Amino acid sequence: MGDYRIETKCIQSGWEPKKGEPRVVPIYQSTTFKYDNTDEMGKLFALEDSGYFYSRLQNPTNDAVASKITDLEGGVAGMLTASGQAALFYAIFNICESGDHIVCSSAIYGGTYNLFSVTLKKLGIECTFINPDDEAERIQKAFQKNTKLMFAETIANPALVVLDIEKIATIAHKNEVPLVVDNTFATPVNCRPIEWGADIVVHSTTKYMDGHATVVGGCIVDSGNFHWDAYGDKFHGLTTPDDSYHGVIYTERFGKGAYITKATVQLMRDLGAIPSPNNSFLLNIGLETLFLRVERHCSNAKAVAAFLRDHEKVSHVNCAMLEEDPYYELGKKYMPKGTCGVLSFELKAGRKAAIQFMDSLKLAAIVTHVADARTSVLHPASHTHRQMNDQQLKDAGVSPGMIRLSVGIENIHDIIDDLKQALATV
């Protein structure tokens, strides 16, 4: 949407009604779309014409919202998925197949870790985990001939490691593979990874984008910057004929739209993790206030982090908005407006005290969720990262006593008072 600033794009992008059309993006609650003759619809199936025909592939409500997020991220094309996990799977599977390999940051979301280390492995896609803070030479050693992409999170959930996107993008590009970045925690309000060299951006829209804990969803945005056809048949799914569409070659026919078109007409056609238009409508309402909410999440989190840091019962706080945090400089570079509302900390008295503290909270609720308007807490070692052994927990930046706190947008004094009273019980 032109040169509007991001606050404006959050509200206006993706839906530009013409005369007499609804001002608000409507819910196209229809599985199917009508055509006047056989040939018209035939052309859609042959990818010779574009248009809606079945909501498993595309739906106008979903497309309007995907297009808003694409605009926010500064990409050329995007698609919504039924969940963040589906977005991650499609983003990878769109260019990887059995026999391929990916290089991935070890500081990632627990669900992504399981997807990469267990499920993708069953499909024949191997993953090597690297420490994103290592120097380039060390990370380089993880690459193989069959490596097809590199993956990392802008701000790792829950380790809160801030990614040096430029460094990682340079390594990926030197190895002639795209960098896929999960930008869920930062949101495009605080960071647009494409501007720093990322090629594909994925989101769990379930978090800040929806912002109200109402709908699970995901999104993939392509920068259009990666030259799939510059490396022979390395990305042959995009650069050689697709038999399931009478030999269409995505890069030839769709240019910069190749990656998202393939993910839509092939993966969504065959795997079908489409969001309901109803959910996309709700997501869009969340996106309209994304800028305002993210700003408040960050200022509240910064105040909470400072309070916890100065509290005698707290041993350690992870929040890149604190000057003493090891990721403060990277945070300032990539997210000058603030990082996110999620922080983590540890109590001096350890794991048992952490549980006592959490059970004493009154305003902050124990939920398997982060990044919505309500303040919430979670204990990664007993919840999201329960499947990991001690070494895997350590690599993911999770210690047994760590508490993850998602600071909401309630009044800051109410949030801090609640933490105060719960700390007093420990």
Ligand SMILES: *Cc1c(COP(=O)(O)O)cnc(C)c1O
């Ligand atoms: C929540 C989350 C996911 C998974 O998304 P769902 O919408 O729950 O499927 C992936 N990545 C990150 C960083 C997340 O926080």
